Amino acid sequence: xxxxxLKERATRATARRPWLARWSDPDDTTLAxxxxxxxxxxxxxxxxxxxxxxxxxxxxxxxxxxxxxxxxAGLANFRQMxxxxxxxxxxxxxxxxxxxxxxxxxxxGFALALLANLPFRMKWSVRLSLLIPWALPLSFAxxxxxxxxxxxxxxxxxxxxxIGLPGVxxxxxxxxxxxxxxxxxIWKASSFMAMIILAGLQTIPxxxxxxxxxxxxxxxxxxxxxxxxxxKPTIVVALIFRTITALQTFDIPYMMTGGGPGTETATxxxxxxxxxxxxxxxGYGSALAVVMFGLxxxxxxxxxxxxxxxxTAS
Amino acid sequence: MSVGRIxxxxxxxxxxxxxxxxxxxxxxxxxxxxAETALKVFVTSQGQPAIWRTLLDQYEARNPGIxxxxxxxxxxxxxxxxxxxxxxxxxxxxxxxxMLDVIRPAQFAxxxxxxxxxxxxxxxxxxxxxxxxxxxxxxALPAFADSMFLYxxxxxxxxxxxxxxxxxxxxxxxxxxxxxxxxxxxxxxxxFQGKAIEGAVCTFLVPYWxxxxxVTKDGKLDFDRDAATKSxxxxxxxxxxxxxxxxxxxxxxxxxxxxxxxxxxLFAVNWxxxxxxxxxxxxAVAGKVGVARLPAIKGGExxxxxxxxxxxxxxxxxxxxxxxxxxxYLSSPEVSKYIAINxxxxxxxxxxxxxxxxxKAVPWFADAQAIVETAKxxxxxxxxxxxxxAIRTTVNAVLAGATTPADGAAQIEARLKRIIR
Numbered sequence: 001x002x003x004x005x006l007k008e009r010a011t012r013a014t015a016r017r018p019w020l021a022r023w024s025d026p027d028d029t030t031l032a033x034x035x036x037x038x039x040x041x042x043x044x045x046x047x048x049x050x051x052x053x054x055x056x057x058x059x060x061x062x063x064x065x066x067x068x069x070x071x072x073a074g075l076a077n078f079r080q081m082x083x084x085x086x087x088x089x090x091x092x093x094x095x096x097x098x099x100x101x102x103x104x105x106x107x108x109g110f111a112l113a114l115l116a117n118l119p120f121r122m123k124w125s126v127r128l129s130l131l132i133p134w135a136l137p138l139s140f141a142x143x144x145x146x147x148x149x150x151x152x153x154x155x156x157x158x159x160x161x162x163i164g165l166p167g168v169x170x171x172x173x174x175x176x177x178x179x180x181x182x183x184x185x186i187w188k189a190s191s192f193m194a195m196i197i198l199a200g201l202q203t204i205p206x207x208x209x210x211x212x213x214x215x216x217x218x219x220x221x222x223x224x225x226x227x228x229x230x231x232k233p234t235i236v237v238a239l240i241f242r243t244i245t246a247l248q249t250f251d252i253p254y255m256m257t258g259g260g261p262g263t264e265t266a267t268x269x270x271x272x273x274x275x276x277x278x279x280x281x282x283g284y285g286s287a288l289a290v291v292m293f294g295l296x297x298x299x300x301x302x303x304x305x306x307x308x309x310x311x312t313a314s
Numbered sequence: 315m316s317v318g319r320i321x322x323x324x325x326x327x328x329x330x331x332x333x334x335x336x337x338x339x340x341x342x343x344x345x346x347x348x349a350e351t352a353l354k355v356f357v358t359s360q361g362q363p364a365i366w367r368t369l370l371d372q373y374e375a376r377n378p379g380i381x382x383x384x385x386x387x388x389x390x391x392x393x394x395x396x397x398x399x400x401x402x403x404x405x406x407x408x409x410x411x412x413m414l415d416v417i418r419p420a421q422f423a424x425x426x427x428x429x430x431x432x433x434x435x436x437x438x439x440x441x442x443x444x445x446x447x448x449x450x451x452x453x454a455l456p457a458f459a460d461s462m463f464l465y466x467x468x469x470x471x472x473x474x475x476x477x478x479x480x481x482x483x484x485x486x487x488x489x490x491x492x493x494x495x496x497x498x499x500x501x502x503x504x505x506f507q508g509k510a511i512e513g514a515v516c517t518f519l520v521p522y523w524x525x526x527x528x529v530t531k532d533g534k535l536d537f538d539r540d541a542a543t544k545s546x547x548x549x550x551x552x553x554x555x556x557x558x559x560x561x562x563x564x565x566x567x568x569x570x571x572x573x574x575x576x577x578x579x580l581f582a583v584n585w586x587x588x589x590x591x592x593x594x595x596x597x598a599v600a601g602k603v604g605v606a607r608l609p610a611i612k613g614g615e616x617x618x619x620x621x622x623x624x625x626x627x628x629x630x631x632x633x634x635x636x637x638x639x640x641x642x643y644l645s646s647p648e649v650s651k652y653i654a655i656n657x658x659x660x661x662x663x664x665x666x667x668x669x670x671x672x673x674k675a676v677p678w679f680a681d682a683q684a685i686v687e688t689a690k691x692x693x694x695x696x697x698x699x700x701x702x703x704a705i706r707t708t709v710n711a712v713l714a715g716a717t718t719p720a721d722g723a724a725q726i727e728a729r730l731k732r733i734i735r
Contacts, residue, residue, distance in 0.1 A: 064403065064425050065421060065424060065425065065696040065697050065699075066696065067424050067425070067696065150564065151560075151561040151564060152561065152564075169560055169561045169563075169564075169714075171561075171563065171564060171714070172560070172561065172563055172564075172714040172715055172716075173714070173715070173716070174716050258510055259510075259707070260509075260510050260563070260707065260710050260711070260714065261563055261710055261711045261713075261714030261715075261716040262510075262707045262708060262710055262711025262712075262714070262716050262717060263707050263711070264711065264716055274703070277396050277399055277400060278392070278395065278396055278399065278699050278703065279697070279699050279700050279703075280399060280403070280425070280699075
């Protein structure tokens with residue numbers, strides 16, 4: 001079929017059904033709507049609908065174990081939170097995990113990226129070993145580190161014993177268990193950070209460093225004057241990604257400690273999972289998820305401000 | 315934990331794919347032929363699936379046109395419940411028959427997830443007839459009975475001239491005497507479940523009940539904080555005094571079974587299934603094991619926790635009649651006898667406890683009926699998962715030393731007050 005026949009048809013159609021003409025020969029506004037529609041529909045189905053539904057459910061008294069039909073409960077689910085000790089513990093743990101593992105994985109990731117960017121011959125092996133922790137599913141990482149830190153079968157205690165130190169029951173102590181979890185998260189996340197930063201490093205032109213050499217700037221000065229400022233946008237993007245995933249931490253503590261001892265290492269995501277999947281209290285679970293959603297939005301807004309602030313400064 | 319889950323998922327994926335391929339093949343090559351009914355049975359992976367497979371093979375042979383596949387899931391009762399909760403909340407019809415922990419039929423019936431079965435329950439042990447009847451309707455049929463027992467090393471007790479202990483204090487003394495005498499650093503006096511799993515609920519309740527206390531009375535909370543403190547302090551005391559190992563908070567049911575089987579444990583709190591494996595070819599303690607009633611708190615009565623598993627028919631199954639027929643077979647005296655002999659799973663019919671073939675395979679079953687019949691059920695409430703979580707995480711925290719027994723008891727009480735009102 002040629003364009004001309006299409007045009008003719010369209011013209012003929014215009015006479016009878018004007019809306020058909022707008023489809024075949026659209027003006028700019030219609031074209032924009034048509035082109036945006038797939039993305040808008042996708043966003044609507046995948047994000048807007050579930051999030052609205054979540055917010056709606058958070059106002060319901062909806063527990064599948066009660067045998068009662070859903071009932072509008074206003075803010076009852078949210079009012080329940082301040083008196084819920086596990087909610088506070090899980091939220092605090094989540095914030096703490098974010099505060100520890102985001103800078104931790106940034107530092108380790110940065111170091112790894114600089115290492116991988118060095119001009120030596122076996123570069124591919126370093127880059128491959130960067131990829132492996134990133135490619136490993138989170139739950140596997142949790143399982144592996146759970147075994148590492150097991151008091152009897154774990155390799156960590158074995159190493160401690162070999163160098164003459166007593167073994168530690170890692171998961172008996174809330175602090176040690178928490179430290180072990182943070183270590184696992186940093187190990188897992190720093191490879192992701194390293195890859196993003198490595199990509200950023202490679203966009204910095206060599207000529208800048210050559211010029212700095214000519215001007216007599218040392219390696220340290222070059223790092224602070226060239227590498228760091230030029231990497232800033234990359235680092236902010238990496239931080240946004242990492243912070244949001246840190247706020248949603250679930251797999252690693254779930255597999256390593258199950259939140260134990262007691263509920264000392266539970267995270268907000270684990271508590272949401274427990275309330276919805278185990279307790280079938282969909283109302284309260286949704287309310288908790290709304291809180292987590294709010295938390296993520298706040299942090300993202302903060303970072304976006306930072307980027308914008310950085311943009312005007314430079 | 316996850317290995318079981320992953321295996322379950324893989325099995326499901328493979329089964330699904332195979333089913334689809336078979337279905338496609340059937341459509342292509344066997345048009346017109348009557349299709350066979352494929353049933354899918356969810357079996358707990360610690361519930362000795364190999365034995366059930368043998369029985370299902372027999373069932374398939376006797377019922378042409380019926381094909382039964384097993385789907386395995388979750389290594390612990392709570393992991394399985396999480397999985398079934400997701401499947402059944404989604405009204406997924408892929409599972410026809412569900413193997414359920416004794417604490418679940420009431421919850422599942424309340425959620426409308428199991429179909430009622432019209433049958434007479436009078437032949438079963440009373441505890442199981444009750445656990446599976448909700449509002450006068452039979453909601454599941456018993457698979458096997460169970461309760462917690464005290465496993466002990468007969469050879470070691472004999473060597474030191476000791477009798478199986480009747481109280482926990484006697485147990486601690488006996489453990490001390492034997493471990494001091496043996497001078498084996500790997501020998502633990504007592505192994506029990508301190509990990510935050512379903513079994514830890516029973517860990518807490520056994521000494522609590524032993525003091526004559528209950529958790530709920532007529533559906534209302536009737537919690538005794540002192541008795542709870544005493545129960546938690548008892549277990550923590552075992553870890554502190556070296557009767558149990560220091561990392562007891564990491565020990566799940568099957569760890570207890572493995573360590574006892576490996577000859578590293580003098581006394582173990584465990585369910586009936588551990589017997590068959592302790593007498594197997596891979597056991598270091600075959601022929602050296604005795605089983606007794608769990609000890610009591612001094613001045614109290616000997617109490618134990620009612621266990622066992624049930625067969626339910628999923629309300630979303632598209633093969634209700636076939637599934638019910640299968641469940642009736644799996645719950646029959648014939649099957650109960652077979653699994654008692656081959657898997658040391660306790661019978662659900664009173665008459666089988668004295669059956670010659672059964673007692674030949676598992677001699678102590680002859681004395682077990684009275685124990686099972688007096689075993690106490692965990693609190694029955696549709697919000698049981700929350701009750702369980704409140705208890706088991708606290709037991710775990712106390713044993714890890716993160717909370718004191720008194721604070722732990724207060725926490726359990728505070729949380730139960732929010733759940734059972």
